[in-house]
Amino acid sequence: DQQVKQNSPSLSVQEGRISILNCDYTNSMFDYFLWYKKYPAEGPTFLISISSIKDKNEDGRFTVFLNKSAKHLSLHIVPSQPGDSAVYFCAASRRNRDDKIIFGKGTRLHILP
Amino acid sequence: DAGITQSPRYKITETGRQVTLMCHQTWSHSYMFWYRQDLGHGLRLIYYSAAADITDKGEVPDGYVVSRSKTENFPLTLESATRSQTSVYFCASRDREETQYFGPGTRLLVL
Numbered sequence: 001d002q003q004v005k006q007n008s009p010s011l012s013v014q015e016g017r018i019s020i021l022n023c024d025y026t027n028s029m030f031d032y033f034l035w036y037k038k039y040p041a042e043g044p045t046f047l048i049s050i051s052s053i054k055d056k057n058e059d060g061r062f063t064v065f066l067n068k069s070a071k072h073l074s075l076h077i078v079p080s081q082p083g084d085s086a087v088y089f090c091a092a093s094r095r096n097r098d099d100k101i102i103f104g105k106g107t108r109l110h111i112l113p
Numbered sequence: 114d115a116g117i118t119q120s121p122r123y124k125i126t127e128t129g130r131q132v133t134l135m136c137h138q139t140w141s142h143s144y145m146f147w148y149r150q151d152l153g154h155g156l157r158l159i160y161y162s163a164a165a166d167i168t169d170k171g172e173v174p175d176g177y178v179v180s181r182s183k184t185e186n187f188p189l190t191l192e193s194a195t196r197s198q199t200s201v202y203f204c205a206s207r208d209r210e211e212t213q214y215f216g217p218g219t220r221l222l223v224l
Contacts, residue, residue, distance in 0.1 A: 043215030
């Protein structure tokens with residue numbers, strides 16, 4: 001039973017445009033959400049997070065939006081740059097209940113020149 | 114060097130052999146985790162540990178054993194390797210409310 005779903009295995013976006021990566025979750029007990037970025041042959045690196053008490057968090061070119069009623073979050077990258085080409089993992093946890101972070105399957109983002 | 118390291122980075126073994134993957138972190142983080150990454154499955158949690166001598170199962174623990182006698186080390190053992198355990202393994206660590214950091218990964222091939 002997949003609790004964190006990334007339904008798009010891959011996404012191609014023109015350089016300079018906005019990249020939007022989507023994520024859905026099923027467990028309403030999740031209260032903390034994260035995005036990780038992964039380059040080939042490297043470990044995932046933390047990108048941005050959001051608590052369930054917020055609906056938006058921004059860090060430079062990266063913004064995460066949370067819609068709790070729809071159990072949906074999205075990562076916006078504006079403007080997209082070549083170095084953004086990577087696999088992006090959505091993740092969720094119940095910070096006040098247990099310590100596990102559950103990851104989605106990932107979306108491979110290709111930034112086209 | 115500070116951070117989280119994994120060894121070996123690459124390993125080839127045969128079915129039925131015992132294999133141990135090492136993970137070491139220098140931050141004294143309480144929590145440590147083992148994930149495996151497979152095509153079509155993303156990152157799946159194998160085992161995790163909240164502190165020394167405390168371990169718990171994740172999503173896919175079968176065929177794996179862990180121990181945590183010291184805070185900084187969290188070895189993962191495949192007692193009798195199978196071809197289905199061919200994967201990339203990532204170790205991670207964090208403190209209670211902090212960001213989770215991943216190691217560089219170990220690529221394991223079971224023949």
